[in-house]
Amino acid sequence: ISTETTLAGYHFDNCFMNAAGVYCYDAAELNQVQASMAGTFVTKSATVMPRSGNPEPRYQPTRLGSINSMGLPNEGLPYYLDYVSQQQKAVPDKTYFQSITGFNIEEDEQLLAQISASDFKGVVELNLSCPNVPGKPQTGYDFEMVERILTRVFTVYHGPLGVKLPPYFDIVHFDQMAAILNQFPLAFVNSVNSIGNGLKIDVATERVVIKPKHGFGGIGGDYIKPTALANVHAFYQRLNPAIQIIGTGGIKSGQDAFEHILCGASMVQVGTALQKEGPIIFERLTRELQTSMAQKGYTKLSDFRGKLQYLD
Numbered sequence: 001i002s003t004e005t006t007l008a009g010y011h012f013d014n015c016f017m018n019a020a021g022v023y024c025y026d027a028a029e030l031n032q033v034q035a036s037m038a039g040t041f042v043t044k045s046a047t048v049m050p051r052s053g054n055p056e057p058r059y060q061p062t063r064l065g066s067i068n069s070m071g072l073p074n075e076g077l078p079y080y081l082d083y084v085s086q087q088q089k090a091v092p093d094k095t096y097f098q099s100i101t102g103f104n105i106e107e108d109e110q111l112l113a114q115i116s117a118s119d120f121k122g123v124v125e126l127n128l129s130c131p132n133v134p135g136k137p138q139t140g141y142d143f144e145m146v147e148r149i150l151t152r153v154f155t156v157y158h159g160p161l162g163v164k165l166p167p168y169f170d171i172v173h174f175d176q177m178a179a180i181l182n183q184f185p186l187a188f189v190n191s192v193n194s195i196g197n198g199l200k201i202d203v204a205t206e207r208v209v210i211k212p213k214h215g216f217g218g219i220g221g222d223y224i225k226p227t228a229l230a231n232v233h234a235f236y237q238r239l240n241p242a243i244q245i246i247g248t249g250g251i252k253s254g255q256d257a258f259e260h261i262l263c264g265a266s267m268v269q270v271g272t273a274l275q276k277e278g279p280i281i282f283e284r285l286t287r288e289l290q291t292s293m294a295q296k297g298y299t300k301l302s303d304f305r306g307k308l309q310y311l312d
């Protein structure tokens with residue numbers, strides 16, 4: 001029974017990997033994912049300049065998941081390009097993901113130009129949950145901006161590239177976003193990023209639990225699995241089949257991964273549960289997915305990928 005997969009034309013021995021932002025800030029963290037049973041890793045979203053991010057506490061685990069307002073702390077794109085370049089030489093038979101996010105179109109273009117000028121041979125994940133013009137919603141919720149960014153991106157960058165999307169909650173938004181995404185030669189769409197601006201309260205102290213943004217932060221974990229599955233399946237139903245889906249959100253068991261793949265995912269990313277359990281989790285998740293598959297007589301992911309059935 002194999003949990004291998006193919007994405008952007010590359011083969012991966014395992015369909016599990018980290019979600020950007022988790023266990024991917026620096027070499028110390030990335031080495032642990034690289035040494036684990038994960039099929040590959042994605043770096044923390046890199047920006048033009050290194051960033052220290054928001055004041056702590058900025059991440060808190062909760063009983064059912066997590067809340068974070070990290071503020072994009074990262075070492076800057078050159079640091080990650082150097083690390084990936086080392087890994088491409090040390091472990092050449094794997095393909096790596098570089099996440100990036102600019103604060104405007106010019107920065108996106110600058111980041112992609114840096115990647116083109118490097119020896120990077122992997123896959124780019126453009127994080128569209130980044131802030132935009134003040135007073136406007138995050139990029140992923142500003143549809144005209146998404147179209148402008150992707151038009152520019154595919155004019156300047158010609159390697160395999162996908163986008164990390166925030167969750168959508170309205171069928172018309174699935175339709176509108178799919179109509180935009182289908183215009184571009186995207187390798188993949190990764191749904192979902194955390195559900196934005198949730199609030200976790202410590203009732204004993206009657207206080208919020210993270211410092212930035214008066215305690216408001218992105219929500220991950222069990223809370224977001226139904227939304228994640230819906231976004232994965234909505235885009236799987238609507239996108240050109242050449243655009244594959246990465247499923248992220250609420251995966252803490254092999255069964256959760258099975259559900260994402262049943263909805264159409266070709267790769268699954270783990271955030272909150274990885275943060276809690278560490279990279280050893282990939283052994284448990286792989287074993288549990290294989291068990292789910294065995295119980296149903298499946299031997300490979302394509303036996304059931306996207307085969308969610310309806311009641312009609």
Ligand SMILES: CC(C)(C)CCc1c(C(=O)O)[nH]c(=O)[nH]c1=O
Nearest residue numbers: 069070071072129130131194218
């Ligand atoms: C939320 C942003 C800081 C604008 C982007 C980076 C990011 C962060 C973060 O660095 O706070 N956290 C998430 O859960 N998802 C993200 O995409």
